Amino acid sequence: METLVITASSGSFSGLADELRKISVQALDRPLISSQPPDDWARLDEALHHKGRYGSLALTSPRAAAAVADRIRAGGISWVGHTPRVWAVGAATVEALQGVVGPVQGNFPEAHADLGAAERLAQVMLSAGAADPVLFPCGENRRDELPSILRANGLVVDEVICYRMLLARAEQARDAIAGASMVLVASPSVLQLLVEACPASARPALIAIGPTTAAAARSAGWQPAAVPTAPSTPALVSAIAGLLSPR
Numbered sequence: 001m002e003t004l005v006i007t008a009s010s011g012s013f014s015g016l017a018d019e020l021r022k023i024s025v026q027a028l029d030r031p032l033i034s035s036q037p038p039d040d041w042a043r044l045d046e047a048l049h050h051k052g053r054y055g056s057l058a059l060t061s062p063r064a065a066a067a068v069a070d071r072i073r074a075g076g077i078s079w080v081g082h083t084p085r086v087w088a089v090g091a092a093t094v095e096a097l098q099g100v101v102g103p104v105q106g107n108f109p110e111a112h113a114d115l116g117a118a119e120r121l122a123q124v125m126l127s128a129g130a131a132d133p134v135l136f137p138c139g140e141n142r143r144d145e146l147p148s149i150l151r152a153n154g155l156v157v158d159e160v161i162c163y164r165m166l167l168a169r170a171e172q173a174r175d176a177i178a179g180a181s182m183v184l185v186a187s188p189s190v191l192q193l194l195v196e197a198c199p200a201s202a203r204p205a206l207i208a209i210g211p212t213t214a215a216a217a218r219s220a221g222w223q224p225a226a227v228p229t230a231p232s233t234p235a236l237v238s239a240i241a242g243l244l245s246p247r
Contacts, residue, residue: 001025002244004207005177007032007194008186012062012092019237023244030176032168032190035063038140038161041071047135047160048077054084054158055131057101060118060146064137065096067162072100084135089121090231116212117231122149130155137162141189143212165189170197180204182225182240188216195220207240 002025006013009031017027038044047054048071059065065088072079079101087105088094094106105128122145125134132155136147140161147157167189168176174197177183185191186209194203195217205225208214214227226243228235 002181003028003179004182004184004240005030005180005204006184007176007190008184008209009033009035009063012186013184013233013236014092016233016236019233020240023237023241025182025240025244028180032173032176032193033187034166036164036166037067038164044068044071044137044160044162045075047137047158048072049075051077051079051084051135052082054133054135056125056134057084057086058121058125058130058134058136058146058150059086059088059093059097060121060138062090062092062096063163064139065093068137069096069100071162085130087121087125087130089117092231116143116145116210116215118143118146118212119149122146125150126153132156133158135160140164143188167193173197174202177204178202182207182243184236185209185213185217186231188213191216191220191222195222205243207236207243209236 004020004025005028007030010029020027083102085105086101088097094104097104134150134155134157136157136159138159147159150157173193177198182205184207191213203222206217206222208217208224208227209231214224217224226239228239
């Protein structure tokens with residue numbers, strides 16, 4: 001049986017292990033990154049309590065969406081009346097907001113399928129005439145595609161930290177993928193950790209979650225074996241099945 005190590009934070013891909021078992025792949029959950037709250041919630045709380053200041057709320061990860069949903073509930077904030085239009089990329093991000101905010105704009109045309117998540121969201125927002133200021137809850141260490149693209153097109157973006165990510169140590173990374181036939185990597189930071197911790201001869205086949213991670217892998221000299229069409233369980237299963245079929 002083939003073995004896939006999942007290095008994303010726990011719970012990132014619901015039902016993946018069960019689905020992979022159907023195609024004779026054992027999934028091992030070995031997170032190399034974990035989420036921590038910010039040092040202070042004050043900035044996010046203040047922004048959410050004064051949501052009427054914003055024309056748009058943009059979310060590029062389930063982690064950010066979950067943080068926003070939790071703070072809305074904790075603060076008893078009502079999402080009615082004059083509220084920003086909510087934009088989110090990915091089914092898991094949209095799901096984290098259900099029942100907390102109003103309608104979420106989360107469907108993207110195929111024309112943007114080759115872009116990373118943040119770039120896709122920025123392009124869709126611009127095409128739809130999204131209003132600013134844009135509230136962008138994000139991680140302490142993040143990529144800047146969304147705010148850079150929006151600002152380059154004249155929109156004001158307010159970036160607010162809502163989580164911190166902690167990487168595992170190098171020895172933990174080496175142990176995590178030892179003996180695996182495949183490894184699923186869902187962020188450039190974890191990709192870089194594995195590149196630095198593991199020699200090329202010890203790296204299993206790489207499943208890169210999307211274009212951004214795949215590009216980082218290629219730049220580091222680690223060619224992805226497969227890149228799913230979307231960061232979802234069905235797309236991952238399809239990509240892995242396609243990779244295994246020649247074998």
